[in-house]
Amino acid sequence: MLRRKRRLAETVACVAAAIMLCLGLAEWQPFRTAEARVYDFLATLAPPSVAGVSAEDGGIVVVAVDEPSFAEVGLQWPWPRDLHARLVHALRAAGARAIGLDFVFAEPSSEAADRALASALGPDVVLAADESVIETPHMTQLIRTEPLPEFVAAGARVGLASVSLDPDGVLRRLPAAEDGFGRELLLAAGAEAASPSPPVGALIRPMGPARSYPTISYYQALDPENFLPPGMLKDKIVVVGRSLQMAIPAETGGADSFATSFTSKTGTLVPGVEIQATITDNLRHGLAVERAGLPLVGLAVTAASLLAGLAAWRPAGLTTILLGAVFVGAVLAASLCAFFLGQIFLPPLAPSLAVACVLAPLAARDITEERAMRRAVTRAFGHYLAPAQVERLARDPAALKLGGEKRELTILFSDIRNFTSLAESLKDEPERLTHLINRLLTPLSEAVLDQGGTIDKFIGDCIMAFWNAPLDDADHAVHAVQAGLAMLAAVETLNGELAAELGATAPTLSVGVGINTGTCIVGNMGSASRFDYSVLGDAVNYAARLEGASKECGVPLLIGAATAAAVKERLGPLLVARIAVKGRSGVAPVYTVLSGEPVDAGRRDGFDAAVEALLAGQPGGEAAFAGEGALQGLYATIAAREAAQSGVAGPAGAAPEAKRAS
Numbered sequence: 169m170l171r172r173k174r175r176l177a178e179t180v181a182c183v184a185a186a187i188m189l190c191l192g193l194a195e196w197q198p199f200r201t202a203e204a205r206v207y208d209f210l211a212t213l214a215p216p217s218v219a220g221v222s223a224e225d226g227g228i229v230v231v232a233v234d235e236p237s238f239a240e241v242g243l244q245w246p247w248p249r250d251l252h253a254r255l256v257h258a259l260r261a262a263g264a265r266a267i268g269l270d271f272v273f274a275e276p277s278s279e280a281a282d283r284a285l286a287s288a289l290g291p292d293v294v295l296a297a298d299e300s301v302i303e304t305p306h307m308t309q310l311i312r313t314e315p316l317p318e319f320v321a322a323g324a325r326v327g328l329a330s331v332s333l334d335p336d337g338v339l340r341r342l343p344a345a346e347d348g349f350g351r352e353l354l355l356a357a358g359a360e361a362a363s364p365s366p367p368v369g370a371l372i373r374p375m376g377p378a379r380s381y382p383t384i385s386y387y388q389a390l391d392p393e394n395f396l397p398p399g400m401l402k403d404k405i406v407v408v409g410r411s412l413q414m415a416i417p418a419e420t421g422g423a424d425s426f427a428t429s430f431t432s433k434t435g436t437l438v439p440g441v442e443i444q445a446t447i448t449d450n451l452r453h454g455l456a457v458e459r460a461g462l463p464l465v466g467l468a469v470t471a472a473s474l475l476a477g478l479a480a481w482r483p484a485g486l487t488t489i490l491l492g493a494v495f496v497g498a499v500l501a502a503s504l505c506a507f508f509l510g511q512i513f514l515p516p517l518a519p520s521l522a523v524a525c526v527l528a529p530l531a532a533r534d535i536t537e538e539r540a541m542r543r544a545v546t547r548a549f550g551h552y553l554a555p556a557q558v559e560r561l562a563r564d565p566a567a568l569k570l571g572g573e574k575r576e577l578t579i580l581f582s583d584i585r586n587f588t589s590l591a592e593s594l595k596d597e598p599e600r601l602t603h604l605i606n607r608l609l610t611p612l613s614e615a616v617l618d619q620g621g622t623i624d625k626f627i628g629d630c631i632m633a634f635w636n637a638p639l640d641d642a643d644h645a646v647h648a649v650q651a652g653l654a655m656l657a658a659v660e661t662l663n664g665e666l667a668a669e670l671g672a673t674a675p676t677l678s679v680g681v682g683i684n685t686g687t688c689i690v691g692n693m694g695s696a697s698r699f700d701y702s703v704l705g706d707a708v709n710y711a712a713r714l715e716g717a718s719k720e721c722g723v724p725l726l727i728g729a730a731t732a733a734a735v736k737e738r739l740g741p742l743l744v745a746r747i748a749v750k751g752r753s754g755v756a757p758v759y760t761v762l763s764g765e766p767v768d769a770g771r772r773d774g775f776d777a778a779v780e781a782l783l784a785g786q787p788g789g790e791a792a793f794a795g796e797g798a799l800q801g802l803y804a805t806i807a808a809r810e811a812a813q814s815g816v817a818g819p820a821g822a823a824p825e826a827k828r829a830s
Contacts, residue, residue: 572691
């Protein structure tokens with residue numbers, strides 16, 4: 169419960185921190201610039217068709233002051249105003265509904281030229297005005313530049329052609345002026361704006377890159393009958409301005425040319441005359457996009473953070489990552505729907521970042537806790553399993569589940585001899601007894617782990633271990649027997665250490681080892697809430713009986729026939745006795761393995777034959793092993809045991825004992 173409360177508190181804290189952080193970033197200019205780049209992507213994804221929006225009311229045609237026009241006119245810029253007067257008359261005669269001259273005629277030229285232009289003007293013509301801001305350390309001054317009064321007096325409309333760029337130099341915002349050039353152009357054409365007053369900060373929906381609008385050269389518009397198809401300009405809104413045919417690279421800049429949302433895709437600027445055409449169409453058809461305000465962004469950020477918090481409630485894993493990706497995808501989908509269906513730009517960066525800000529620290533916490541738990545599990549299981557087995561369980565915790573499988577194992581039991589007497593002698597010194605037992609069990613456990621075995625359990629002074637599970641071990645019988653031999657060597661080493669430390673009072677420790685190979689059930693045994701990785705089967709019981717029988721057989725290490733067959737070529741097992749085991753009918757051969765070099769096959773067969781004769785009541789084979797210390801000693805031990813048991817039957821129901829074969 170405490171852990172759940174702590175986890176809940178951490179999740180709530182991450183959600184709250186993510187909301188505050190992302191809402192703060194949403195008002196930070198560099199972050200808003202990054203969101204504007206997202207707008208550029210959306211705006212260029214499926215731009216409105218110029219032909220589509222023009223089908224209803226004739227549309228807009230751009231008259232470009234371009235390179236061919238300079239060549240045909242043969243004059244330097246600025247051109248005389250009586251030439252513009254000719255253009256106005258020609259466009260009006262061709263049926264243009266309204267004419268926008270994107271030039272600021274603020275200074276007088278020649279009297280005749282100005283009079284000619286004034287006479288051509290009327291309410292169907294819009295002239296450009298300009299505004300500029302001059303900032304000094306002491307003041308900020310707004311200067312508006314208007315056309316000459318006589319042009320206004322002639323009936324021409326005046327529209328403010330100035331635009332505002334974003335901090336990154338890109339034109340995205342629709343001009344908010346009530347007397348903007350595009351709005352005045354619509355009034356001159358007798359058209360109504362779809363939205364009388366778009367919201368402040370509304371975003372321009374670009375129609376495309378440069379030259380997206382139908383464009384004719386200035387010199388062609390001067391003589392439309394000879395240079396243009398009949399009726400091309402009828403009922404059109406005509407915007408006149410500078411527009412070079414050669415695209416201007418964004419990095420070089422240009423007079424009256426601007427970076428738009430398409431510039432990041434094309435790398436070129438858009439002429440100002442096309443910007444005015446785009447603004448006019450945005451006003452006429454209601455294409456402008458409203459930027460979502462802080463309340464809507466805050467709602468999106470809060471919703472994304474809460475969903476991420478729910479996803480992070482469970483420990484982090486692949487599902488958490490997938491859910492995070494789904495949430496980010498949902499944010500992007502919501503942004504797309506808002507843009508194309510509701511004409512609202514809902515920036516997806518802040519909500520997406522909120523998902524990451526919630527999931528990342530909580531996932532890092534879970535990963536840290538999981539690694540700490542893995543280390544704890546590794547340390548804990550390191551006391552029972554070999555390192556390779558611990559690593560496998562750490563990689564695959566799912567292996568720790570209730571259930572088992574049938575497989576061939578080799579099982580080892582090791583028990584301290586005369587433990588009862590030893591415990592009795594130290595009954596007044598329990599700490600010393602505990603220290604002594606632990607000192608013995610430590611090297612015995614290491615002998616198992618060094619050979620890749622699994623320690624099943626400690627049963628008082630007894631160790632139970634097995635091989636070939638949970639990891640496969642093709643030489644499990646060999647490794648088990650080698651572990652048994654290492655145990656015997658470890659006991660001898662410890663006895664030497666105790667003798668050096670305690671002298672004559674030092675106890676002499678000894679162990680018996682029983683090893684058997686057979687088919688068992690291995691897995692997690694127990695209840696659903698608590699279980700042990702253990703083995704069950706007759707082979708396990710037989711291994712325990714062999715450990716008990718090793719004392720009666722007179723050898724410290726006793727192995728079953730199946731184990732002996734498995735290690736025959738590698739370790740040279742030697743026949744010791746044939747025993748009857750409680751719960752089993754008949755007798756079975758049992759073997760031992762001598763430490764040191766294995767006995768070669770010929771001597772082993774000879775020894776086994778001599779022991780078989782001895783078990784059949786035919787002693788006298790010791791001469792065959794004279795001078796062979798290990799074999800001679802083992803044969804003598806077996807002969808002495810048989811002589812002592814000659815004619816004596818074991819007690820009924822006793823622990824496994826050596827019995828003469830019949």
